[in-house]
Amino acid sequence: INGEPGDKYNYTIAKCCNPIQGDDIFGFITSSSGLKIHRSNCPNAMHLLANFGYRVVKAEWGANVNTNFVVDLLIIGIDSGPGVIKSIVNKLSDEIGLNIRAFNISGEEGYFEGRISIFVKNNNQVNLIIRKLKEIEGINSVERIDKQN
Incomplete structure (x- = not known):
């Protein structure tokens, strides 16, 4: 810093x-x-x-920060049955190569809400992840959230 x-x-x-x-x-x-x-x-x-x-x-970030940061994302979508969790995990782990720290998902009345904590390098990577998750069929929104939310 x-x-x-x-x-x-x-x-x-x-x-x-x-x-x-x-x-x-x-x-x-x-x-x-x-x-x-x-x-x-x-x-x-x-x-x-x-x-x-x-x-x-x-304060501003130095040019050479080689640290992993934890980011929390809120994912909301249509619960179309089995496969939503697998699609999210495959996109993050296999396609993007991220380490997932925590994952919690619950569904009610045809919708699901998931909170996921992942390790990232910077906010450019977060923006890429959000775009990639929105590509999954049934996902309506993905946003970065603070710990207090």
């Missing part, structure tokens, strides 16, 4: 918004655990900026 020109920081990722490489970010200096990186559109951003603006620092 880079701040002002020439500044480099050690940091931790805020769990409330789970930023990944490529997201617009800012740093917040905590009293107990140092610099936490938040997405600029974090649900907590307005509160932090309004009440603790003096502890907010400019």
Whole structure:
């Protein structure tokens, strides 16, 4: 993470918004655990900026971040019977080559809702994944969600 020109920081990722490489970010200096990186559109951003603006620092991703980030996706679609889970897993694991961290899916009255946590490199990869999942027949929407949702 880079701040002002020439500044480099050690940091931790805020769990409330789970930023990944490529997201617009800012740093917040905590009293107990140092610099936490938040997405600029974090649900907590307005509160932090309004009440603790003096502890907010400019931040941007460095060019060579070789880290896997965890992203949560919400998938909603038509439950057409067996095969939906297999199609999603095949698309993510076999076709794209991703590691799935967690997967939870439930169905009711002909629709399903799935929450999936996957390891990604950056937000370009997330956008590709969302496009690929939307190609699966019966999937109506795929969106990135924060941990709090």
